[in-house]
Amino acid sequence: MSETRDPFVRFQDVQKSYDGETLVVKNLNLDIARGEFLTLLGPSGSGKTTCLMMLAGFESPTHGQITLDGQPIKNVPPHERGIGMVFQNYALFPHMSVAENVGYPLRVRGVARNEMERRVQRALDMVELGHLGRRRPAQLSGGQQQRVALARALVFEPQLVLLDEPLGALDKNLREQMQYELKHIHGSLGVTMVYVTHDQTEALTMSNRIAVFDDGVIQQLDEPATLYERPANAFVAQFIGENNRLMGHVEAVDGPLCTVRSDSGASIRAVNIRAGGIGERTLMSLRPERVSINPDPGSTPNILDAEVLEVIYVGDHIRSRMRVCGHDDFIVKVPNWSGHVHLRAGESLRVGWHAEDCRALDA
Template sequence: MVETNDPFVRFEDVQKSYDGETLVVKNLWLEIAKGEFLTLLGPSGSGKTTCLMMLAGFESPTHGQILLGRQSITHVPPHKRGIGMVFQNYALFPHMSVAENVGYPLKVRGVGKADMQARVQRALDMVELGHLGGRRPAQLSGGQQQRVALARALVFEPALVLLDEPLGALDKNLREQMQYELKHIHANLGVTMVYVTHDQTEALTMSDRIAVFDDGIIQQLDEPATLYEAPGNAFVAQFIGENNKLLGRVEAVDGPECAVRADSGDMIRATNVRTTGQGGRTLMSLRPERVSINPDPAQVPNVFDAEVLEVIYVGDHIRSRMRVCGHDDFIVKVPNWSGHVHLRPGERLQVGWYAEDCRALDA
């Protein structure tokens, strides 16, 4: 993934305000390696798209600078940055053929006709549309139009490609297919890609690293597995994947673990990730797939009574809503290893989990 120790893209103390008072992006320091696929992930209004627009040149930082290579591009206009861009709405010219759309960036750069035709064909073949160069965008499906937009962004061989929620308009199946297409294209070309989305599954599927934004700040920047398995604060835990939330107060800290008195009165052993210490409030985060049904109390430190309230058959797993530790929205996912798992509403049983799977975070 990383070709050099020097960052390829660097945000240095970048701030952005539209009204002179409220900061949409706050003191951003961010380095992106050459050849990396970095996703900016977060809810609407978190600052992720503003960061992409500043990198593209469509917005200017209020403070700080942005470097590409070792050169500042803070005041360089978009058309002189040499950056490929893919938008959610495709932005294709309806009066041009597919080949003409893809060739447009080469035309404005003065590339000769013969060279242009060869490069356009190569770009279309890359996205498996080499046979559709003569068609108009209106004659293509949404997924095909998105591939044309991607080919157009890649045809002039930019070192950096920015993608602003490019799969947002596609249906679920096509969206998932395009995620893998993008991942394979990135792997084959080695081009640096910066991708904006609010879809966590999309981010986890494609990224080398993910920057999780909230309130104009990167809350955590890590590889997908680390973000999912070891969220650093309560926001990241709740935004990435599904979690059970258990509120309580820390009663004791024992090395990497702590004992938390839940608001229900139950005592829970958890991993001490980000608490204020003994006496402090905490939110414990627990993935539904890490909860066991009827575990051995001698092996599992956290075992509690539960009542099944709702059962949903999902196919590869059974999703059950239970009453646990005073919560009626406690979710348990049971793998469907061998046929249907028999859980019934009203059934009483026990559930349990290991301390390392329960993360005590900021309240």
């Protein structure tokens, strides 16, 4: 990413309403650095795709301003913004060959034939389809069609590429392969990419930063590891990755930590993120892989009784559903090499975790 202080893309106090009453995007302020891979992540209806469409020029802000490389783009039509677009449905022309599809953006820009052929071949080689230029889209697999769409978005060397759930139609294995290929292409080209998805794993895998949307508002904007390890509120904690949720009331506050009396009566130590003061209700968030089984007494402040309800062999880890603090959906993930592969449904044991791994958030 560029070290310059000036953002390549800036949303400033942007709002969007389709009916004049309900705001789909609310007072959005967002800076995107040149060369960044930023993912807009959130559930359906959260406002992420609307932001992408406003940046592309297919929608206009109801209020506020969007700038691209320091210039307002409100009155610039989509085809003059110099932005590459990749959609979930590929949007390839079925009557054209692969090379013709990729070369289309160059043809409408009046690029000379020899130069166009050179750039088309380079773009196809970039996505490892240089040998399929003469085929029609119908003769390609879904993954190959998606690569063609990506090559078409990159062939005219845009500074910004927008991707709207481009891998949604692919099967799991191909989707994962394309994630790494996109990440590699981004790294090699240095182009700015803004990616929309509701798939949290996809976002964590590919992004420099992730903006988590809900109800038209960015709930948290951070690097993937920060989002996962330190969610800012209950929504982010529940949306990013899997986590155990325990409810209770704050009993004591001790600097950055607090003691929470769970609804089952257990006393739990946690990091006070947004729990509030004594007597306030809070939701505690705890990742399943941070829970240890039968910890040594005194090794951690949180050690509770548990009953194993279900054990699932996943391959690289064992996933166990337990009853903890009155909850029947408490999940523990144990690496396969750790010696806990012999967990059995119905057995009683103890689970524990460090206070630093448990985050007391808004209720």
